[in-house]
Amino acid sequence: MFKKRLITDRLVKLVENFPVVVVSGARQVGKSTLLKHVFPDIHSVVFDPVNDLAGARTDPDIFLDNYPAPLILDEIQYAPEIVPAIKRRVDREQKNGMYILTGSQQWSVMKNVAESLAGRAVFMDLSGFALPEITQQSSERSWIDKWLESPDAFIKNPPQRLKIKRTVYEQIWRGWLPRADFLDEGLIQTFYRGYMQTYLERDVRMVSDISALDELGKFTQLISALTAQEINYSELGRDIGITPQTSKRWLNILRSTFQWFEISAYSGNTIKRISGKTKGYFSDTGLVCMLNYISTPAALGGHPMIGALFETAVIGEIRKLLSIVPAAGMYHWRSHSKAEVDLILERNGILYPIEIKLTSNPAKKDTTGITVFRKTYPKLKIARGLVVCPCEKFIKISETDYAIPWDSR
Numbered sequence: 001m002f003k004k005r006l007i008t009d010r011l012v013k014l015v016e017n018f019p020v021v022v023v024s025g026a027r028q029v030g031k032s033t034l035l036k037h038v039f040p041d042i043h044s045v046v047f048d049p050v051n052d053l054a055g056a057r058t059d060p061d062i063f064l065d066n067y068p069a070p071l072i073l074d075e076i077q078y079a080p081e082i083v084p085a086i087k088r089r090v091d092r093e094q095k096n097g098m099y100i101l102t103g104s105q106q107w108s109v110m111k112n113v114a115e116s117l118a119g120r121a122v123f124m125d126l127s128g129f130a131l132p133e134i135t136q137q138s139s140e141r142s143w144i145d146k147w148l149e150s151p152d153a154f155i156k157n158p159p160q161r162l163k164i165k166r167t168v169y170e171q172i173w174r175g176w177l178p179r180a181d182f183l184d185e186g187l188i189q190t191f192y193r194g195y196m197q198t199y200l201e202r203d204v205r206m207v208s209d210i211s212a213l214d215e216l217g218k219f220t221q222l223i224s225a226l227t228a229q230e231i232n233y234s235e236l237g238r239d240i241g242i243t244p245q246t247s248k249r250w251l252n253i254l255r256s257t258f259q260w261f262e263i264s265a266y267s268g269n270t271i272k273r274i275s276g277k278t279k280g281y282f283s284d285t286g287l288v289c290m291l292n293y294i295s296t297p298a299a300l301g302g303h304p305m306i307g308a309l310f311e312t313a314v315i316g317e318i319r320k321l322l323s324i325v326p327a328a329g330m331y332h333w334r335s336h337s338k339a340e341v342d343l344i345l346e347r348n349g350i351l352y353p354i355e356i357k358l359t360s361n362p363a364k365k366d367t368t369g370i371t372v373f374r375k376t377y378p379k380l381k382i383a384r385g386l387v388v389c390p391c392e393k394f395i396k397i398s399e400t401d402y403a404i405p406w407d408s409r
Contacts, residue, residue, distance in 0.1 A: 001182060002037050003133050005030065006142075006324050007124060011038060015097045019090045020121035022076075022101045022113055026258035026283060027199055029128050030178045031102040035072050039100070042070045047078035049202065060085035069098035076101040076113065083116045090120050104203055105257055125258070128176030128284055130320040131407055135162045142321040143408040148328060148347050151384045158394035159408040168358075168390045168406070170297040172309050175286015176316065185297075192290035196220075203257045215242070219250050223260065223282070224291040228308035228315070230277040230334070231262070251280075259283050263315070266331035266344050266351075268377050279332045281312050288312070310358040311342060314388050314406055318343065318354075328352075339372035351377075353385040362387045362395070362403035370401055 011034070014021045023031050036044065045067055047053055056063040060082040064071075069089070073082070086099055101113065101121075113121060132138035143159040164171065174180055174188055183191055200213045200220075218240050236247035254260035262278040282288045292305060300306050322328055322345075329346035333353075343354040353370045370385035385401035397403050 002033060003129070003136055003178070003181075004138070005034050005126070005133055006130060006138060006320065007126065008034070008038055010324055011124065014122050014124065015039070015100060017096055018120075018122045019094070019096055019098045020086065020101065020117055021099075022103070022121055022123045023126055024103050024105075024123065024258075025126035026128075027104050027203060028177050028179055028195065029126050029258075031104075031126050032074050033178065034126065035074075035100060035102065039070075039072065042072050042100070043067060044072035044074055046074040047076065049078045053079070057081045061088075064089060069093070069095070070100075071098070072100045072102070074102050075104065077103045077105050080112055083113055087116055087120065090117070125323065127258075127316070127320050127323070129178060129181055130176075130317055131162055131164065131171075132409055134171075134181060135164055137162050137409055139409050142325065143404070144318055144321045144345075145325040147386065148325075148345065148352060151352075155384075155402065158404070161393075161405050162407045162409045164407050167297065168310070169300040169306075172285045172306075172313050173289050173294065173297040173300055175284045175289070177284060177286065180286050188286065189290050189295065192287050195287065196290070199257070199259070204253060215240070216250055216253075219247070220254065220259075221291045223251065223254065223280070224288045225305065226280065227282040227285075227288055227305075228311040229280065231280045232277065259287075261319070263330050263332050263343070266333045266346075268380060277334075281315055283316065285309050285313050285316075307358050310390075310406075311356045314356045315343060317406070318345075333369075333373055335372060335376065337372075339369050341369045341373050344373075350381045350383050352383045355385065355387045357387055357389045359389050360391055362389050362391055362397050364398045364401075366403070367398045367401040371398075374400075 025031055045053065047056065052058055054063050054066060056079045063082065064085055090098060147154045180188055180191055200217055204213065204216060219237055219242060222237065222240060233248055234244050236244060236251065251260065260280060260282060262280045264278050265276050267276065288309060294300060294303060331344040331346065332342060333344055334340040341353045342356045345352040345354065353373055355366060355369055357366050359366065366387045367385055374382055387397065387401065387403040388406050389403055391403050391405050394402060394404050
């Protein structure tokens with residue numbers, strides 16, 4: 001069963017206006033399925049790490065003669081030798097929509113393709129499902145886009161909630177990968193165990209020469225338990241006997257294969273002492289639950305990780321929604337006195353503070369971090385704040401701040 005993706009219209013527009021489009025993202029986020037449904041008439045070739053399909057690696061020019069444009073080349077990281085040949089054909093024919101490339105590794109795809117096809121290719125990332133994709137109730141514009149454009153208009157006409165059939169706990173536990181969305185609950189953990197094994201044996205080996213995959217697996221489990229926390233690189237891996245240098249290298253592998261992302265700390269132009277540490281997030285909460293032996297949605301109730309998992313889910317959701325609208329800077333903020341704001345968005349010189357709370361009854365106390373942030377930067381343009389939580393409706397909870405349901409549309 002195919003579900004329409006939020007980036008579909010943008011993808012079509014890019015293909016119409018550029019000769020090469022590169023779609024990258026983690027394993028099994030739906031890259032191939034998306035392209036198959038959006039461009040059913042374009043021939044697709046899926047590369048393999050073992051077999052040199054039709055001589056693509058040994059003689060890329062003959063390969064492209066046999067597979068003329070327009071052409072979809074899936075998992076391009078397995079045949080990087082073909083990229084210079086693509087460049088020559090693009091320069092010679094100068095047509096839009098010639099090649100659509102996909103890949104699961106930033107190092108292999110983004111770096112090499114970007115350098116070889118500079119000025120000829122555009123790039124877009126695909127993540128797991130967002131809530132509007134799961135429910136297939138997407139609006140023309142997302143709630144975060146409307147909020148960033150005009151909080152005043154947003155307040156006068158707040159968004160409706162999506163009709164989600166699952167509880168908050170079940171959705172977090174199930175995760176966001178398309179395959180997991182369709183599976184019976186009893187198969188979810190089995191799916192993620194297989195996903196993790198394949199990821200280590202195929203994706204990781206592609207980006208780095210690591211023989212100790214078991215140790216990397218333990219490190220991945222360790223880092224998953226640190227989702228939604230500030231990262232202390234000097235202490236990473238200490239519990240399992242890994243040096244800080246190795247921890248950094250392995251964390252870069254997780255980042256380059258789209259399993260991990262980070263948000264920088266906001267500083268502004270204040271002399272007050274603040275934390276400059278980045279905050280890290282695991283990309284899929286379902287995988288985090290499997291790695292931390294959380295066997296059912298009900299087990300999340302009262303679990304020490306539930307707050308971090310909810311924050312991870314909301315931050316991930318906002319990132320997905322922002323991928324289809326004009327760019328916005330993403331930061332977190334924490335003062336020396338431990339006051340913090342989970343997320344600060346920046347657009348057009350205005351800062352939009354957002355707190356994330358796992359509560360169905362948001363109150364003024366949940367805006368304490370936003371209040372301290374305003375007092376710390378009295379000269380900056382700071383918009384009204386939001387508290388994203390599993391509440392029933394959009395409500396005002398302080399003089400300047402509002403609570404919004406996490407499943408708004």
